[in-house]
Amino acid sequence: MKKVFLLISLIGIMMVSCNEQFDIPEFIEPTYNGTPANVSIYDIQQLHKLSGVVDSINDDLVFDCIVVGNDKSGNIFKKIYVQDETGGYDIALDKSYTFNDFPIGQRLFITCQGMVIGDYGGLPQLGCYYINEQGQEDIGRIPNIYIDKFLHKDGFPMDNIEPTLISSAADLTNDKLNTLVRFDNITFNDGGRKQFAPEGEATTGGCINRIFVSNAGNITLRTSTYADFAKDTIPMGTGSIIGILTKYNSTWQFILRSIDDLKGFSTITPSGDGSKNNPYNITSAIINSDGREGWVKGYIVGTATGYPDNITGIWTSPFMTKNIILLADSPNETSLSNCYRVQLPAGNIQDELNLSDHPENYKKMVLVYGTMTNYYGGAGMRSTNNYEYDE
Amino acid sequence: MRNKIFIFLLLLISCYASMAQWILSGRVVDEQAVPYQQVKIYLSTDTTRYVFTNDNGEFHINWLQPNSYILSIEIQSEIETFSVNSKAFHNTDSSITDIENFVVISNKPETTIDNDFLMEEVDIEGLTGNQNISEMLNSTKDPYEEVVAYKFSTAFFKRRGIASNYQNVCINGMRMNKLDANQASFYQWGALNDMFKNQTEATVYQPADFSASNIGGVINYNVKASSYRKGGKVGYTISNSTVTNRIVANYATGLMKNGLAVAAALAARFGREGYIEATPYYSYSYFLALEKRFGKHSLSLNGFGVWTSRGLSSACVQEVYDITNDPFYNPNWGYQGSKKRNSKIRKFHEPVILATHTWTINEKSYLETTFGVQFGFNRTSSLNWYNACNPRPDYYRYLPSYHQEASTANDVAIAWQNDVNTRQINWDRLYQVNHLSAENGEQARYILENRCIDYHQLSLSTNYKNELGEHTRLSIGLQIQRYHGNYYKTINDLLGGTYWLDIDQFAEQDYPDNENMYQNDLNNPNRKVVEGDRFGYDYNINSWYENLWTLANFSYNHINFYIGGNINGSHFWRIGNMKNGRYADNSYGKSAVNNFINGGIHAGITGKFIYNQFINFNITAQTLAPSAKVAYISPRINDKIVNHLKSEKNLVFDLSYIIKYRRVKARITGYCGFYKDLTKMSSFFHDDYKTYVDQTLSDINTRHIGIELGADVKIINCLSAFVGATYADHRYTSRPIAYITSENGTIDDVEETIYIKNFYVPNGPQAAVSFGLKFSHETMWFAEFACSYYDKIYIDFNPERRTSLAIAGLSMENDYDLITTITKQNRVKGQFILDASVGKLFYLKKFRLNLNLKINNILNNKKFITNGYEQLRFDFDEYDVNKHPAKYYYAYGTTFSLNVSLTF
Numbered sequence A: 001m002k003k004v005f006l007l008i009s010l011i012g013i014m015m016v017s018c019n020e021q022f023d024i025p026e027f028i029e030p031t032y033n034g035t036p037a038n039v040s041i042y043d044i045q046q047l048h049k050l051s052g053v054v055d056s057i058n059d060d061l062v063f064d065c066i067v068v069g070n071d072k073s074g075n076i077f078k079k080i081y082v083q084d085e086t087g088g089y090d091i092a093l094d095k096s097y098t099f100n101d102f103p104i105g106q107r108l109f110i111t112c113q114g115m116v117i118g119d120y121g122g123l124p125q126l127g128c129y130y131i132n133e134q135g136q137e138d139i140g141r142i143p144n145i146y147i148d149k150f151l152h153k154d155g156f157p158m159d160n161i162e163p164t165l166i167s168s169a170a171d172l173t174n175d176k177l178n179t180l181v182r183f184d185n186i187t188f189n190d191g192g193r194k195q196f197a198p199e200g201e202a203t204t205g206g207c208i209n210r211i212f213v214s215n216a217g218n219i220t221l222r223t224s225t226y227a228d229f230a231k232d233t234i235p236m237g238t239g240s241i242i243g244i245l246t247k248y249n250s251t252w253q254f255i256l257r258s259i260d261d262l263k264g265f266s267t268i269t270p271s272g273d274g275s276k277n278n279p280y281n282i283t284s285a286i287i288n289s290d291g292r293e294g295w296v297k298g299y300i301v302g303t304a305t306g307y308p309d310n311i312t313g314i315w316t317s318p319f320m321t322k323n324i325i326l327l328a329d330s331p332n333e334t335s336l337s338n339c340y341r342v343q344l345p346a347g348n349i350q351d352e353l354n355l356s357d358h359p360e361n362y363k364k365m366v367l368v369y370g371t372m373t374n375y376y377g378g379a380g381m382r383s384t385n386n387y388e389y390d391e
Numbered sequence B: 001m002r003n004k005i006f007i008f009l010l011l012l013i014s015c016y017a018s019m020a021q022w023i024l025s026g027r028v029v030d031e032q033a034v035p036y037q038q039v040k041i042y043l044s045t046d047t048t049r050y051v052f053t054n055d056n057g058e059f060h061i062n063w064l065q066p067n068s069y070i071l072s073i074e075i076q077s078e079i080e081t082f083s084v085n086s087k088a089f090h091n092t093d094s095s096i097t098d099i100e101n102f103v104v105i106s107n108k109p110e111t112t113i114d115n116d117f118l119m120e121e122v123d124i125e126g127l128t129g130n131q132n133i134s135e136m137l138n139s140t141k142d143p144y145e146e147v148v149a150y151k152f153s154t155a156f157f158k159r160r161g162i163a164s165n166y167q168n169v170c171i172n173g174m175r176m177n178k179l180d181a182n183q184a185s186f187y188q189w190g191a192l193n194d195m196f197k198n199q200t201e202a203t204v205y206q207p208a209d210f211s212a213s214n215i216g217g218v219i220n221y222n223v224k225a226s227s228y229r230k231g232g233k234v235g236y237t238i239s240n241s242t243v244t245n246r247i248v249a250n251y252a253t254g255l256m257k258n259g260l261a262v263a264a265a266l267a268a269r270f271g272r273e274g275y276i277e278a279t280p281y282y283s284y285s286y287f288l289a290l291e292k293r294f295g296k297h298s299l300s301l302n303g304f305g306v307w308t309s310r311g312l313s314s315a316c317v318q319e320v321y322d323i324t325n326d327p328f329y330n331p332n333w334g335y336q337g338s339k340k341r342n343s344k345i346r347k348f349h350e351p352v353i354l355a356t357h358t359w360t361i362n363e364k365s366y367l368e369t370t371f372g373v374q375f376g377f378n379r380t381s382s383l384n385w386y387n388a389c390n391p392r393p394d395y396y397r398y399l400p401s402y403h404q405e406a407s408t409a410n411d412v413a414i415a416w417q418n419d420v421n422t423r424q425i426n427w428d429r430l431y432q433v434n435h436l437s438a439e440n441g442e443q444a445r446y447i448l449e450n451r452c453i454d455y456h457q458l459s460l461s462t463n464y465k466n467e468l469g470e471h472t473r474l475s476i477g478l479q480i481q482r483y484h485g486n487y488y489k490t491i492n493d494l495l496g497g498t499y500w501l502d503i504d505q506f507a508e509q510d511y512p513d514n515e516n517m518y519q520n521d522l523n524n525p526n527r528k529v530v531e532g533d534r535f536g537y538d539y540n541i542n543s544w545y546e547n548l549w550t551l552a553n554f555s556y557n558h559i560n561f562y563i564g565g566n567i568n569g570s571h572f573w574r575i576g577n578m579k580n581g582r583y584a585d586n587s588y589g590k591s592a593v594n595n596f597i598n599g600g601i602h603a604g605i606t607g608k609f610i611y612n613q614f615i616n617f618n619i620t621a622q623t624l625a626p627s628a629k630v631a632y633i634s635p636r637i638n639d640k641i642v643n644h645l646k647s648e649k650n651l652v653f654d655l656s657y658i659i660k661y662r663r664v665k666a667r668i669t670g671y672c673g674f675y676k677d678l679t680k681m682s683s684f685f686h687d688d689y690k691t692y693v694d695q696t697l698s699d700i701n702t703r704h705i706g707i708e709l710g711a712d713v714k715i716i717n718c719l720s721a722f723v724g725a726t727y728a729d730h731r732y733t734s735r736p737i738a739y740i741t742s743e744n745g746t747i748d749d750v751e752e753t754i755y756i757k758n759f760y761v762p763n764g765p766q767a768a769v770s771f772g773l774k775f776s777h778e779t780m781w782f783a784e785f786a787c788s789y790y791d792k793i794y795i796d797f798n799p800e801r802r803t804s805l806a807i808a809g810l811s812m813e814n815d816y817d818l819i820t821t822i823t824k825q826n827r828v829k830g831q832f833i834l835d836a837s838v839g840k841l842f843y844l845k846k847f848r849l850n851l852n853l854k855i856n857n858i859l860n861n862k863k864f865i866t867n868g869y870e871q872l873r874f875d876f877d878e879y880d881v882n883k884h885p886a887k888y889y890y891a892y893g894t895t896f897s898l899n900v901s902l903t904f
Helices: A002-013 A041-046 A143-150 A282-287 A348-353 B117-121 B143-150 B318-324 B406-418 B425-440 B503-508 B816-823
Strands: A062-069 A079-084 A087-094 A109-113 A116-120 A122-133 A137-140 A151-153 A164-166 A181-190 A206-215 A219-223 A239-246 A251-255 A292-305 A310-313 A324-328 A341-344 A366-373 A378-389 B005-012 B022-030 B041-044 B045-050 B056-061 B069-075 B078-084 B090-092 B098-100 B170-171 B199-201 B216-219 B230-239 B244-254 B260-271 B281-294 B296-310 B333-336 B337-341 B344-351 B352-360 B366-384 B446-467 B472-493 B534-555 B559-576 B596-609 B615-623 B650-658 B666-684 B691-716 B719-732 B737-742 B748-751 B769-777 B781-791 B831-844 B847-856 B866-871 B887-890 B897-903
Touching: A041 A062, A041 A079, A041 B472, A062 A087, A062 A239, A087 A137, A087 A143, A109 A143, A122 A239, A143 A151, A181 A219, A282 A292, A282 A341, A324 A366, A324 B069, A341 A366, B022 B069, B045 B056, B056 B769, B143 B281, B143 B666, B143 B691, B143 B719, B143 B887, B199 B650, B216 B615, B318 B887, B333 B425, B337 B866, B425 B446, B596 B748
Parallel strands: A087 A122, A164 A181, A219 A251, A341 A378, B170 B216
Antiparallel strands: A062 A079, A062 A109, A079 A087, A109 A151, A116 A122, A122 A137, A181 A206, A181 A239, A206 A219, A239 A251, A292 A310, A292 A324, A292 A366, A324 A341, A366 A378, B005 B022, B022 B056, B022 B090, B041 B045, B041 B069, B069 B078, B199 B216, B230 B244, B230 B897, B244 B260, B260 B281, B281 B296, B296 B344, B296 B352, B333 B337, B344 B366, B352 B366, B366 B446, B446 B472, B472 B534, B534 B559, B559 B596, B596 B615, B615 B650, B650 B666, B666 B691, B691 B719, B691 B737, B719 B769, B737 B748, B769 B781, B781 B831, B831 B847, B847 B897, B866 B887
């Protein structure tokens, strides 16, 4: 018996610990120590003379930029957008999930020696050299193995990059291509009625175009069916939009980085089925302006005046016109695009509902019944023949 | 353990008329005159009838007439033979008056070769089917079985081409096969080989009488404390193989005067790195046996277990081995700081406790009952990722072949050779990416998860043996097992991240507006999990098995025959602990119970018509229930059962010619087996769709035929030659039906016919031979030299490539070559392996020092593909079989092991 214990203790001495503890790498701030920046993006773009031709960069040119667009939402595929004060570039990378390595706000030093410049549809591009199927020199995505050779991170990513404001058509200049811009007070033509990029719609390159109206004219929003917001409904109303300005030949285009790039739009979901117990709300009524009849409910927020196609909303008393009231989902609505124009035909309806004679109805919730179609240049109700206040 | 044995025979002075019964007696002792107790003695030519030595080492055989015989003495599976003649007999009427010393020196070479390393379970990730090497060492040392156990295991040879669920492995009569897949895990007693040397095994001419039979063989390990001789051993082995250091220590008291016996063992195996880079191995084994004898009864208690943590390697495509110029490249590791960190660590601890009661009712009948429990955990870590690029360095898009541009492909190859962060996992980058997402309050992009199995299995077995008469032995037994396993995964390491969201990432992409569809657990949607939390899947498999069996053995002078049968029941069901979003109705809760009643008959006959030459024939017909593992198509997410689930039908028979002379032992066997209605299940992780793809094949029929040859020839006293060889033809004889499904629904389910009729069953080499010389000299020098050759090695195939869908759009006239390339079965080249060993035994007073050196694969052959499998993905668009080529695993180059042990 004693021998057993002796043996056990002998062995015990020789046991080796097997719990390997690994050092947890800390969050390291990347630093770049190579050739300092010696050119700007504008300078690089000047090296590219002819459209359709590919130019190699043979000198040790380095520029300093910030990442403003990547593939985090799935809308952008295998590329990142970078910009400096002089312009922007889209850099094609043969890598998925680039947002993990190149987050928005990441400062990069791009050492261009060995890269090539080209263009696609009038858009400048940076990439790598390859021979395409037609045997021509072409610009291709930077293979994964070379990405670290050209793109160098410096510092932790920065927050809050200020986009450039585009306030008129004159602001749409080529130096803003591939950079982060902002439009205010835009409305989508398909607001509330279509999704950004549903599968099944005719697409070119897996993307779908939607038009929005801005103070710089009509701009094409281009969204990929792979975006995580592709099946979201385009918002109604007016708001601001931030994103990457691009171009295809002579058409200005715009790419969202994520759904959060849309700010200030109506966020009310459509509801109701047109019955008196469950009337359409305004958001839904605007969507369903196809000539059907039904009950619609909303707050009385004002009247309107002016030509049918270009009316002006009147939101405070005195409420001058009598043949129209404006309903909205929010009692404080002052944006015309979020309002439903209700015709008040001469007779009881007009006498009892008009705001001019009854300013006390202002901001009251009312249900109206009629034909849902267009009126006064927007979604609205004609032949209103019944109403009821919602107490 | 290998001592000289002196046998003293009592000589008879006078003998009376033959009316009196004749008895052959003897006493077995060692060189210090210490008797051997409980040692098995039998006639060399008839293993069905035997006696055991008593507490004084004495035995008496009463069924023989005075003549010349060769007796076998079996001590812990080592067999010593000695010849006796009629002078050794005495008559019951007379008394023993004189003793003549008859000294017989053991002439069997001492096996100082420590074969423990061959019993290492080789862990290979990604192998479909059974990974365990059968470690059945034949206790009667039939030359062919010895070659299978000690040589062919290097080549992952499967005896007769069948998987290990056809073997019954028992300890003290208790069946150890785990009911989920009906396989026993030899790693549960790894490094405790010294305590598991007492083996009884069914052979071609001797069926098992301690357990229900099974086609692949039955083995029983006797671990009762009294079965060990008094004494102990300490040993240390150093090697460059999978385990680099090994220490063993054990001690047994033997059966003491007070009827008590104790035995204990401890072992440790450790090494920071084995033959393959970054495969740390730490394993600690323990064993305790207690026994108390009360007259005719004995009560035994055993407890043993092995705690192990080890890093794994994985099979890779040939391109990877070519660009690294290293057939042992391991893709699972990378540097973290200055340390090598392996992402695939397997940890397990599955101890076993058993209690055995034996009752020697009388000299003709015996009852043994064992009740035991095996329980524990088995978990393997693995990388997982979300919205991030694949962290595995050998993902096909990170290889040179992905690039059409030659210069880029070349640069990738150069990067592989020079940059360890390209060639292996870049852990640092995983942490940096996770830190970034944590800064944004988002979930980790990369994690290490543990895929876990927790289980316990209760087993009861009872076995009654009776010698009904002079020629008949009857055995009858009952085995009952109950298995309960819990399968789940947990977060092992968040790698710098703060949480992980428990949803299915790709289902999320397909159903972005239907949140329910991408939930792994609808009862806990969108759960944020951290280290230690369960997520992903969580289900139980419960199973019962009961088997009533019997065997009747009849032995006569020239003929032995037996007949036996069993009837058994299998019952299993699944319990889901998570309600999967895509299978809300059939994932949570208890499934239907699957019941199968099966049975079998086996019989055999051995005839001896010429002295020491036998002919033997065996036949088995049985039906076998499917295991829970093959029945459920995707048990992680639902309780769907494969469509054509049924019991298998097996019919096997073999015919052997055996000779057993003192100098020549040989056997040649022809076997044939028909297996009908097999079901097979395999699962692989699809890197691009981030989901498991489950494949179940049913209605599989195979036919296995072959020849086995084994011979051991003593050339001169100290030198013998041996050979073991087999040539087989194991093929599929049906076109199975495959049901393929992806767990996140990204790929549509398909059910297809697989055109593999006449394909070879990829269960190891179908041609193998090993021959060599064994040297054992009275100066206690031992040596062995062996040459082995393996061929007819077919790699495991992708069933999807042998379907109509795979060649849809191709025509036999125009695309014949392409169709052949896609559908034919692939074979790897045959290989030679040379092994040698040398050893010396020193006797120092009361100790015996054993030194031996073993060298495997002397010629450093690094071209031996022991395992290959086609990836379970096929490029349906362009029919390019090279897009996802086969993965291979190579046998190690030259390995050595140097062993020092002290026995006392």
